[in-house]
Amino acid sequence: MNSSSFLQIKKILKQRYPMLLVDKVLDTDSVMTTTVKYFTNSDPFMRGHFKDFPIYPAVLLIELMAQSVSFSLYDRYGKIDNIWFLSIQRCHYHGYFVPGDIAETKVEIVGVDANGLINCKGKIVNQNHKKIVECNFVLIRKDLE
DSSP states (O other): OEEEOHHHHHHHOOOOTTSOOOOEEEEEOSSEEEEEEEOOTTOHHHHTSOSSSOOOOHHHHHHHHHHHHHHHHHHHHSOOTTEEEEEEEEEEEOOOOOTTOEEEEEEEEEEEOTTSEEEEEEEEEOTTOOEEEEEEEEEEEOOOO
């Protein structure tokens, strides 16, 4: 799937407002995905974090990466209902997002092992191509009983 609409995004991701964070998919294949998120002052997370200096919560940037890699996982497996976030291996923050900023997220599936562990890495840059966060994280592919 190349550049996708919001309706296509909703067909793949299971999250809904306010936790549906991906606004646009620029490019995706079975290994890499690039997405866009637009930050606005009406975002409920901006209004409560923090009163006099609204910034987007850092932990939600990790969620944005996990949602973004879901498009590669969907391309690879055809479904993502049995894939869960497991751990953050390494994460560095270099800045923050405020209303009016635009995030471009690039995520990659680094490897999948026999136990269903999916090793991923990603980074998010702002509209000026400044790196804001980079992270290695692990998902797990497992059917719930």
